Every structure is written in structure tokens, then in C-alpha cells.
Amino acid sequence: xxxxxxxxxxxxxxxxxxxxxxxxxxxxxxxxxxxMILHEIQHRLGFVPREASLLLAEETxxxxxxxxxxLTFYHYFKLVAPGKNNIxxxxxxxxxxxxxxxxLKELERRLGIQDGQTTEDRLFHIETVRCLGxxxxxxxxxxxxxxxxxxxxxxxxxxxxxxxxxEAEHE
Ligand code: FES
Numbered sequence: 687x688x689x690x691x692x693x694x695x696x697x698x699x700x701x702x703x704x705x706x707x708x709x710x711x712x713x714x715x716x717x718x719x720x721x722m723i724l725h726e727i728q729h730r731l732g733f734v735p736r737e738a739s740l741l742l743a744e745e746t747x748x749x750x751x752x753x754x755x756x757l758t759f760y761h762y763f764k765l766v767a768p769g770k771n772n773i774x775x776x777x778x779x780x781x782x783x784x785x786x787x788x789x790l791k792e793l794e795r796r797l798g799i800q801d802g803q804t805t806e807d808r809l810f811h812i813e814t815v816r817c818l819g820x821x822x823x824x825x826x827x828x829x830x831x832x833x834x835x836x837x838x839x840x841x842x843x844x845x846x847x848x849x850x851x852x853e854a855e856h857e
Contacts (some may be wrong), residue, residue, distance in 0.1 A: 697739040705730045706738045710745040720748055720756055724763060734763035741812070769804040769811025771849050776826040778817030785839075786825035790814065792839040796846055809853060810846070 695703075709726040713719035723742065728734050734757055743750045757763045774848070775790050790812070794800055797810050804811040819824050823835025829845065 695737060695741055698741065702731060702735070702738065706741045707745060710742055714746070720746075720753065721760075722844060724753070728763060735767075736765075738740050766804065769808055770853070771810050771830055772781035772828075773810065773812045773816075773845075775812070775814045776816070776818045776824070776828075777814040778821065778824075780817070780824040781826055784824040786827075786837075788815075788839045789825060789827060789837055791843060792828040792842040793846075796842060796854060810849070817832060 687827050689817070694809075706727060709723045709730065711725045712726065716722065724734055726770060727742070730749075731738065734819070739750060739753045739757070742748070743753055756763060773793060775786050775793075777786060780789050787795050797805055799810070799812065801804055802813050818828065818833070820826055820833065820835065823833070827834045827837045829849075836849065
């Protein structure tokens with residue numbers, strides 16, 4: 687009898703399925719392996735798609751609900767594909783007091799997405815996090831791993847423009 691996951695698994699990209707099987711196989715005899723498998727899947731795919739969880743459940747016999755318990759418990763795991771360019775805003779007290787919410791609003795307005803979302807073209811992802819530990823530079827924005835301190839809402843337009851033209855050059 688086919689599982690209820692079968693229709694989704696039939697459409698699954700074969701490379702992705704191969705990756706998931708390889709991760710499951712690599713960790714199969716190790717204790718506490720579920721989290722290690724999920725780490726490796728995210729490392730290979732950039733996130734843990736639903737099909738990967740379903741296939742993993744089939745491969746390992748671990749119930750899907752248990753897999754999702756782990757995935758949703760740890761903030762580290764991503765369930766949707768990340769954007770190509772990630773913009774992180776610090777939402778800690780110092781940054782909040784220095785107006786980080788105005789920068790976030792400007793980003794949301796210009797990109798047409800909300801905190802935690804990725805644009806449809808997958809070019810931009812924005813998210814807020816807790817204190818990044820450099821409060822003296824508040825409000826802090828991290829763009830593709832590069833920290834930008836004392837940011838202001840008027841930085842946003844230029845930032846988006848610069849990323850878009852960089853991407854266009856690489857097309
Ligand atoms: S509150 Fe933003 S870096 Fe500390």
C-alpha cells in the first residue's frame with residue numbers, strides 16, 4: 687500500500703532524494719542521529735523541505751511528527767528555502783530604541799514581504815534576531831554576513847539597488 691506521502695515523494699527531485707538517502711545512510715548506526723541527519727540535510731540543501739522530511743521518515747522509520755518536533759524546536763532549522771541575499775536586523779533593546787523597526791518597515795515596504803519571508807524571486811530574505819552583541823553600533827543590520835552599524839531607513843533603497851545590480855551583473 688502506498689503511503690500518504692507518496693504523491694509528494696513521486697514529484698521529488700531525484701538529486702534531493704539522493705542527498706536525503708545519503709544523509710540517512712551516513713548516520714544510520716549512530717546514537718541520537720536524527721538531529722545530525724537534519725543538520726546534514728540542511729547543510730546540503732540549504733533548508734529542510736517537506737519532501738525531505740517525508741522521505742527521511744520512510745528511510746528511518748522515525749515518525750514525521752517526531753521529525754517536525756525537532757525541526758520546530760531548534761530555531762536553526764529552516765523549513766523554507768532561504769533567499770539568495772539575507773538581511774538580518776537586530777531586534778534587541780538597544781537597536782529597538784535606536785529605531786530598527788523603521789528600517790524593517792522600509793525593507794518590508796520596498797520588498798513587499800514581511801519579517802521572516804523571502805521574495806518570490808528568492809533574491810531577498812529578511813529576518814529579525816535578538817541582540818547581536820554589538821549594541822554600540824545600534825541599530826545593526828547584517829547583510830549577507832557583513833555587519834552594518836548605525837543604519838538608517840534611507841540606507842535601504844541604496845542597499846536593495848546595489849544588490850539588484852550586482853545580481854544583474856552575474857546573470
Ligand atoms: S541590541 Fe542590537 S546589537 Fe545589541
